Amino acid sequence: MSTVLSVKNLRLYFTTRKGIVKAVDNVSFDLKKGETLAIVGESGCGKSSLAKALIRLLPRNVHTYSGEILIDGNDVMKLSDEMFRRLIRWRKISMVFQGAQNSLNPVLKVGFQVAEPLMIHNNVSKEDALAEAKKYLRLVGIHESFADRYPFELSGGMKQRAVIAMALITHPEIIILDEPTSALDVITQANIINLLKKIKNELGLSYIFITHDIAVTSELADRVAVMYAGEIVEISDADEFYYRPKHPYAEKLMASVPTLRTDKKLEFIPGAPPSLINPPQGCRFNPRCPYAFEKCLKESPPPYEIKSGNIVRCWLYHEGKR
Amino acid sequence: MSEDRIVLKVENLRKWFTIRRGLFGATAQVKALDGVTFELGTGEAVSVVGESGSGKTTLGKTVLRLYEPTDGKLIFKGKDITHTPEKDLMWFKRETGLVQQDPYGAMPSFMNIYRILEEPLIIHKVGTKEERAEIVFKALEEVRLTPVEDFAFKYPHMLSGGQLQRVAIARALILRPSLVVADEPVSMLDASVRVEILTLMREMQEKRNISFIYITHDLSTTRYFSEWIFIMYAAQIIERAPTKTLLQNPLHPYTRALLSAIPDPDPENRKKFREVPPGEPPSLVNPPPGCRFAPRCPFASSKCRTEEPPEVEVEPKHFVKCWLYAGAKA
Numbered sequence: 001m002s003t004v005l006s007v008k009n010l011r012l013y014f015t016t017r018k019g020i021v022k023a024v025d026n027v028s029f030d031l032k033k034g035e036t037l038a039i040v041g042e043s044g045c046g047k048s049s050l051a052k053a054l055i056r057l058l059p060r061n062v063h064t065y066s067g068e069i070l071i072d073g074n075d076v077m078k079l080s081d082e083m084f085r086r087l088i089r090w091r092k093i094s095m096v097f098q099g100a101q102n103s104l105n106p107v108l109k110v111g112f113q114v115a116e117p118l119m120i121h122n123n124v125s126k127e128d129a130l131a132e133a134k135k136y137l138r139l140v141g142i143h144e145s146f147a148d149r150y151p152f153e154l155s156g157g158m159k160q161r162a163v164i165a166m167a168l169i170t171h172p173e174i175i176i177l178d179e180p181t182s183a184l185d186v187i188t189q190a191n192i193i194n195l196l197k198k199i200k201n202e203l204g205l206s207y208i209f210i211t212h213d214i215a216v217t218s219e220l221a222d223r224v225a226v227m228y229a230g231e232i233v234e235i236s237d238a239d240e241f242y243y244r245p246k247h248p249y250a251e252k253l254m255a256s257v258p259t260l261r262t263d264k265k266l267e268f269i270p271g272a273p274p275s276l277i278n279p280p281q282g283c284r285f286n287p288r289c290p291y292a293f294e295k296c297l298k299e300s301p302p303p304y305e306i307k308s309g310n311i312v313r314c315w316l317y318h319e320g321k322r
Numbered sequence: 323m324s325e326d327r328i329v330l331k332v333e334n335l336r337k338w339f340t341i342r343r344g345l346f347g348a349t350a351q352v353k354a355l356d357g358v359t360f361e362l363g364t365g366e367a368v369s370v371v372g373e374s375g376s377g378k379t380t381l382g383k384t385v386l387r388l389y390e391p392t393d394g395k396l397i398f399k400g401k402d403i404t405h406t407p408e409k410d411l412m413w414f415k416r417e418t419g420l421v422q423q424d425p426y427g428a429m430p431s432f433m434n435i436y437r438i439l440e441e442p443l444i445i446h447k448v449g450t451k452e453e454r455a456e457i458v459f460k461a462l463e464e465v466r467l468t469p470v471e472d473f474a475f476k477y478p479h480m481l482s483g484g485q486l487q488r489v490a491i492a493r494a495l496i497l498r499p500s501l502v503v504a505d506e507p508v509s510m511l512d513a514s515v516r517v518e519i520l521t522l523m524r525e526m527q528e529k530r531n532i533s534f535i536y537i538t539h540d541l542s543t544t545r546y547f548s549e550w551i552f553i554m555y556a557a558q559i560i561e562r563a564p565t566k567t568l569l570q571n572p573l574h575p576y577t578r579a580l581l582s583a584i585p586d587p588d589p590e591n592r593k594k595f596r597e598v599p600p601g602e603p604p605s606l607v608n609p610p611p612g613c614r615f616a617p618r619c620p621f622a623s624s625k626c627r628t629e630e631p632p633e634v635e636v637e638p639k640h641f642v643k644c645w646l647y648a649g650a651k652a
Contacts, residue, residue, distance in 0.1 A: 036592070042512035042513065042514065043512055155602050157602060185373035185374055185539065186373070186539065186541075186580060186583045186584055187373065187579060187580065187583045187598050187599065188373075188602070189583065190582075190583035190584075190596040190598040191598055191600065193596065194595045194596055194598070197592070197595060198595075212512060212513065213513075214513070214587050215542070215584070215585045215586055215587045216585060217587070218585055218586075218587045218588050218589055218591045218592065219585050219591045219592060219596075220592055221589075221592060222592065238589040238592065239589045241589070242587045242588055242589045243589075252514065253513065253514060254587065256513045256514040256516070256517045257513060257587055258517075258540075258542040258543045258545070258546060259542060259586045259587070260541060260542045260545070260569065260581065260584050260586055261586050262586065263545075266517045266520075266521070266546055267517065268514045268515065268516075268517040268518040268521070269514040272482055272484075
């Protein structure tokens with residue numbers, strides 16, 4: 001499988017009154033064609049900032065934005081904002097935003113909003129774009145008559161579908177899904193996940209699926225990346241990850257996930273994630289890690305390759321303790 | 323259950339809200355709670371599970387008499403409090419507590435933690451100033467916000483969501499209530515903190531023998547928390563049973579759909595589609611006649627679309643409101 005996206009040493013820091021927030025710190029990963037990479041982590045770990053860095057939707061207080069983002073082999077970090085907007089955003093990589101139901105404009109008709117990216121990014125005429133929008137609404141399971149309705153006339157699940165149609169209409173190769181179901185009820189969530197599976201197969205898409213909900217990641221993920229305090233601490237194949245997470249943080253996080261079908265004792269991770277302004281020295285998880293030893297307190301562990309594409313950043317592996 | 327062990331008895335409880343459609347439009351009734359019956363024993367915890375708009379929050383607020391019921395009966399420790407005026411309910415408020423979803427919204431931001439916890443004691447005229455201080459510090463210790471002197475004089479914005487939810491629990495329990503309603507207490511927290519808060523709540527509930535109503539949309543946490551599960555759909559309880567029974571042998575088609583919609587972390591999930599009913603819950607202004615799930619139910623017959631099913635006890639303590647089971651009994 002070819003690699004559609006390759007991210008190398010991506011950094012996104014913000015300037016705040018309290019200091020520099022290292023929201024995304026030296027993040028690297030690959031995404032293959034047709035693959036879903038899930039990015040999991042707790043709130044404040046930097047996963048939404050990573051999404052914004054990938055699609056270059058940045059706030060004003062950016063301190064550092066560096067690294068490489070290769071899409072089909074070309075480093076798009078070298079493009080100016082204008083060129084990135086014209087060539088990459090929405091045409092190569094689009095996004096379904098968190099709380100998407102509230103991101104629709106309440107005074108514009110649904111069909112127009114779904115059509116808008118085509119008019120803006122692909123210079124398609126309004127008439128053609130609206131016809132295309134109806135096609136995509138049908139694809140996501142909404143009757144085309146809803147194109148002439150306003151967002152308040154749609155249920156939560158339908159609004160989410162409309163937002164997905166909006167992300168698809170420009171034929172991107174990569175779609176970033178940022179908590180696409182977190183505001184939905186479970187049955188609606190299952191329906192949306194079914195839809196995401198279906199269109200991925202039909203259109204040959206690659207997904208970056210960002211969520212805090214580990215159980216839901218298993219619905220889509222071929223590989224899972226775990227973020228902690230701005231860094232990716234583990235990337236594993238799904239078949240491995242859900243049974244044997246490698247990083248101590250991933251292991252503890254998994255132990256805190258309640259299950260419906262099996263009895264297991266739930267655990268929690270004592271303490272709280274560190275500040276992204278002054279992260280702890282050495283491994284950022286060391287203050288909460290039950291296995292931490294001297295080296296963890298001093299030096300930050302580099303990635304350790306378990307097998308191709310699977311890495312863990314933990315001294316236990318470097319030192320042969322696991 | 324013998325009568326003296328019953329803390330709360332709810333009979334055919336209804337809460338309807340009046341809304342006006344448009345500026346001069348006609349009024350309509352939103353039937354947020356429409357005929358709910360159950361009883362809750364001393365020290366029992368029940369999880370009320372439902373999707374948004376199913377009426378679970380209205381149920382919680384109505385049993386705490388934060389709303390006055392429209393119809394039905396609400397009996398707390400043998401006393402009928404359905405329509406008791408607010409001014410005569412002080413004793414009841416002292417016996418009950420509430421933990422809300424958003425701890426930041428539920429705490430006055432201008433009060434420090436000490437003052438927040440002292441407030442209910444002052445309102446209910448408990449102890450002297452010194453005695454109250456002792457109670458407040460002890461409460462903080464119980465929810466493990468230690469060292470207590472550090473936390474007592476902080477303000478809500480200085481605490482994390484998890485810490486603040488501990489304060490909310492301490493506040494709900496400080497008057498030693500016999501009934502507590504926790505409305506989505508962990509849904510805004512991260513997974514690892516969730517477990518911590520649920521474990522703490524369960525511990526306090528068991529230690530003090532409190533009757534607990536845990537309102538949640540998340541079925542997978544209920545098995546760790548409660549003896550009972552009530553499933554709500556469109557303003558009614560459509561199935562209720564002991565937790566294990568319900569999870570192992572769900573009967574109502576809606577409960578089954580709900581269970582099958584929830585994934586456990588399993589890499590096999592990505593290879594298949596989930597079988598879930600299409601559509602969404604009905605309007606609570608004009609709910610469908612008959613069974614409210616009938617329009618989405620794969621087993622619905624013509625009877626289901628016209629007649630409301632009764633609640634039947636299919637096996638001991640396992641109640642379900644569905645013609646599939648009522649038919650066999652009739």
